[in-house]
Amino acid sequence: MSALTDASLQKPVTELKGVGAALAAKLDKLGISSIEDLLFHLPARYQDRTRVTPIGAIRRGDEVVVVGQVMLADVVKGQRRALIVRLQDGTGSISLRFFHFNAAQQNQFKNGLWVRCYGEARPGANGLELYHPEYRIVKPDQPLTVEDYLTPVYPLAEGLTQNRMRQLIDLALAQLKNTTVTDWLPSALFPHLPSLKDSLLLLHQPPPDAPVYELQEYKHPSQHRLIMEELIAQQLSLLKLRQQHQAHLAPIFQVSGSLQQQLLDQLPFPLTGAQGRVISEIQRDMALAKPMLRLVQGDVGAGKTLVAAVAALTAIEAGYQVAVMAPTEILAEQHFNNFTQWLTPLGLETAWLAGKLKGKARQKQLDQIANGAAMVVGTHALFQEQVQFQRLGLAIIDEQHRFGVHQRLSLREKGRMGDQYPHQLIMTATPIPRTLAMSAYADLDTSIIDELPPGRTPIETVALADSRRDEVIQRIAHACQQGKQAYWVCTLIEDSETLQCQAAETTFADLQLRLKELQIGLVHGRMKPKEKADIMAQFKANKLQLLVATTVIEVGVDVPNATMMVIENPERLGLSQLHQLRGRVGRGAQQSYCVLLYHTPLSRNGKARISVMRETQDGFCIAEKDLELRGPGEVLGTKQTGLAQMKIADLVRDQYLLEMVNQAANKLIQHYPEHLEPIVERWLGGAEQYAQV
Incomplete structure (x- = not known):
């Protein structure tokens, strides 16, 4: 994952005993290619196999280890044929139920034999039952061995079993125990949290007295240690993008505002206070020599398109072109109609480009764009190779979460003029919860149109x-x-x-x-x-x-x-x-x-x-609830890569940590600049979604 941690952990998984090409291919589906990747493949939950539970003390829903003597083993025919094995241990009795079994397995369970098994207790026809438990026959005089640690349950890919994954991770842990792991998160930042090495060891092998509830709820200090580092890595990767972006140059738009005034004069209604405030924020950005990167959020009907039109006129008055990109043809058409209606009276030309525009009609639009049409509206067809802008000064992207970050950036590249890049305005009518915006859009400045035009009746x-x-x-x-x-x-x-x-x-x-x-x-x-x-x-x-x-x-x-x-x-x-x-x-x-x-x-x-x-009907309240119910990957759209596939962090569950994460990321930038790249590399590695922008 990184050349900046101990070299022995960078070795490919094929260096481990018993890992050949076929097994390596299965592990690759889980994003595991090195020994370090195995260590960061963390348990989803735990089972407690560290103690034997008397059968009489078992309650419905308990996951337990039991040891009992076989009273009977019989095949019953109900809705599904099943092998039922009845066990007793002096405190009570319980049944084992197997739907998938063979004759050899049935013959194993001879009356009087002792069986050690593990499973979840469910109510059955004759009291509690364990469905398809893991089991083995034991000798009556054999000491009762139990596990030394809570048993981890790992996320798996097809062709991998829990036992095989546990064996592989045990091999990786053996290497970890003999290795010095660099802690890129300075202990001075979080003195109360354990080290990275101690955290990994505990999470893969929690001792019998480890607080299971804390572990299941992701509240254990060792989990916090890793969650904090992963969220910080995510934040740093976005701040790196922002830093790279702000190092570029952009055209400076300082204009009289005459086109803007002409547009406002033809409207049958005044701007709301929120629209006016957001327009000021945008114009302040565009008057600087570095590229604007601003997200405008506004609820349905808040008037974002008009704000975008005013921003566009600022660029057009300065002699530049503006491109508006929408995710669907229907939305692109709506924008085209709105902009045409507003800009035609000002003597300005609006070009239109969508994937389904063919032949001469398409060529005509391409020529218009190349010849400097003031406004260009379209779908993702705008960043196809044949599209050549004459002088693109502002790119407006609507419903950003429907596009991948790279699609947005490729439109920016199209407008590059020497060492100058166009300004970018990103709009969304899907309000993004503040917690999610802090992590998903840390590279953007944010404006919110939090006022609806007057005269609207609630639905x-x-x-x-x-x-x-x-x-x-x-x-x-x-x-x-x-x-x-x-x-x-x-x-x-x-x-x-x-x-x-x-x-x-x-x-x-x-x-x-x-x-x-x-x-x-x-x-x-x-x-x-x-x-x-x-x-x-x-x-x-x-x-x-x-x-x-x-x-x-x-x-x-x-x-x-x-x-x-x-x-x-x-x-x-x-x-x-x-x-x-x-x-x-x-x-x-x-x-x-x-x-x-x-x-x-x-x-x-x-x-x-x-x-x-x-x-x-409050879009922001609805967005918070949506995030709770569906998770960040769904709310942002699957193309917003990286956020949905975190190793241990969860933006919904861990949102209370985000303020602390922001502060820690800024302290790292100020005081530990040499730690930034290793942290990002450790957690995002080759998948760092913004590394190459």
């Missing part, structure tokens, strides 16, 4: 079982007959876009039959961009009263007359996505409704999500 959210679907359809008919419009959203089915689109088509056909008096449209991910755009335009113009859609309408669609949103199977979506969808209604002053049409029975998580949606 009323109701949850109904899908057995009441008929009532919901009648409610939609009534609303649409009064001149309102509605969405009906069909959610993801088993992660299959094809099945999702089929579900939307089936729902569309059903609603057409049942609501013959309404004009109904359909939008899903497999339609051509032009088809989608046409349907959306008709819906926006009120030529369609009801729009059946998949989650493609999650962001970017703004139809103030739409006052009702039905979300089918909301239990399949994360909270932030539900909040995004709900934000498509309530865009005007009319009372709006969101109906969560769920399928019973609901899981505990499903109930929790629906409950949160009914209780609050």
Whole structure:
């Protein structure tokens, strides 16, 4: 993992006895290639096999070692054929139940023999049972051997067993015991925590008196020691990116603001105080000679796009181009329409580029971009090789977590002019919990638009079982007959876009039959961009009263007359996505409704999500809950690499440590600069997601 720790631990796992190419390949799937990697492959939990429990003292759910004498062994035929072995030890009796067994195994259990076994006690037909316990036959006069340590249970890959993993880690621990390990986290920073070497030894081999509860809850000092170091490594890697970024040059934008004023004069409403504050923060950044890297967070409908437009005009007035990149074609189209509407009256040209634009139409847009179109809007097609900007001064990335960090950086590279880089503005309507932002976006400055435009009426959210679907359809008919419009959203089915689109088509056909008096449209991910755009335009113009859609309408669609949103199977979506969808209604002053049409029975998580949606419309509160329920990998998107695959730290569980982590990272930077690279290398190694930017 690192050439900066003891050399013997850097040796490949194939140096260990019994590890050949086939086993090394299985270990590689777990990210284990060196002896040090094995040491940092930490137990997920522990079993206590250090003492024998009298059978009479066992309670339901206990994981126990028992020693008993075989009373009977018989094959029973119920719903599943099973081998039942009854044991007694003088304090009580218990059954062992095996569903997978052979004749030789059955014949092993002769009456009167003694058996030592380990398993979890569950209620059965005749009292407590151990299902498929680990066992061995023992002699009555044989001393009762138990384990010297709590037994670790490790994460595994296919083809690996717990016993094999324990054997390998025991070999690695033998090397660790004879090695001096450099502590890159100075003891002066955390004098109350054990050393790295002591922590690793204890976590792989906890003594019998180790507090199991503390270990299971990740509250043991040895775990804290490793959690702190891993979080610090994560933080340092992001701060390194920030440092590298700030070492670059950027164009200085100091302008009169005349274009900005022209735009504001044509708007039918004033900016909110929060929009004004965030615009000032952005313009202050862009007046400096180092590249801006600012994240703008704002709840659904807070007016982020207008803030982005004002920022864009600052760059355009200075004689530069602006690129806006969105994750989906539907959102990119919405931005293109908004920017065209705002910039055309100012005499400014907006170019458009998406992956599905082909032939002459595509070439025309490429020429416009190369010839200096002031504003360029598109999807990830913007950083394809053929795209050449004339003078890119500002890159605006919407919904950053849908892109990988490297995609954002490759757009920055496209705009490089000599030693100058474009400024970057990153927007998200998915509020990121503060704790997560501290770790996931430590390389960014953050602005929050925490004020909604006046005149918005809160959305009323109701949850109904899908057995009441008929009532919901009648409610939609009534609303649409009064001149309102509605969405009906069909959610993801088993992660299959094809099945999702089929579900939307089936729902569309059903609603057409049942609501013959309404004009109904359909939008899903497999339609051509032009088809989608046409349907959306008709819906926006009120030529369609009801729009059946998949989650493609999650962001970017703004139809103030739409006052009702039905979300089918909301239990399949994360909270932030539900909040995004709900934000498509309530865009005007009319009372709006969101109906969560769920399928019973609901899981505990499903109930929790629906409950949160009914209780609050605060995006930041919803984001915190979403993080709790789904974890950082899901909330940020899987492409935000590194955060979801930590070895021991967990951003949700360990968020209370993040302030301390930030302080420690800054102290390391100030007082121990030579320790930074080894710490990052030890924990992130070749996977350091920002190392090459």
